Amino acid sequence: MAELVLGVGTGVFIIALIWIVTLALTIILSRATGATKLGIIPIFLLALTISLVLIFFPRAPEVPTPETKIQIVDMFFIGRYVLLSLASVVFLAGLFMLLPLHFLEPVYAKPLRTH
Structure with missing residues (x-):
């Protein structure tokens, strides 16, 4: 079973990191001029796609398997x-x-x- 931090798995932290990076790149690219400003759209769509894949295709089951006691x-x-x-x-x-x-x-x- 994956390690839990604050009761959530690593996937939640990966999604949060993706959206923080997306927000930072969006803010940086919003100050640009010309066609560079349109770079916001593919970055947003990429972050959305990665987030949806991580949400709908998790690697671990939602209900954790019961751990066997080590004897x-x-x-x-x-x-x-x-x-x-x-x-x-x-x-x-x-x-x-x-x-x-x-x-x-x-x-x-x-x-x-x-x-």
């Missing part, structure tokens, strides 16, 4: 939990291998000073 599915769900359990097992194994080294570290007695 996000985690396809790697089982693999993610397998990786989590493997990482947990490796962490616990490393922890239990490190604890005996920490608790069984030899503590050497300090020599007494004799006077």
Whole structure:
């Protein structure tokens, strides 16, 4: 579906732009002299033709099609939990291998000073 700005589609803005340009060219050509002033007629007819084509042959339907809700599915769900359990097992194994080294570290007695 086309993007809406202020609740209307791009076609309305195109038609408005066409008529603004037509009005500006009409004002410019109305100040001209001679046969150049007759250039207003084809510009007006061209703008009218383009506007009628845009109005009577729209590209999008008047009633917007209902949008389907996007459903996000985690396809790697089982693999993610397998990786989590493997990482947990490796962490616990490393922890239990490190604890005996920490608790069984030899503590050497300090020599007494004799006077």
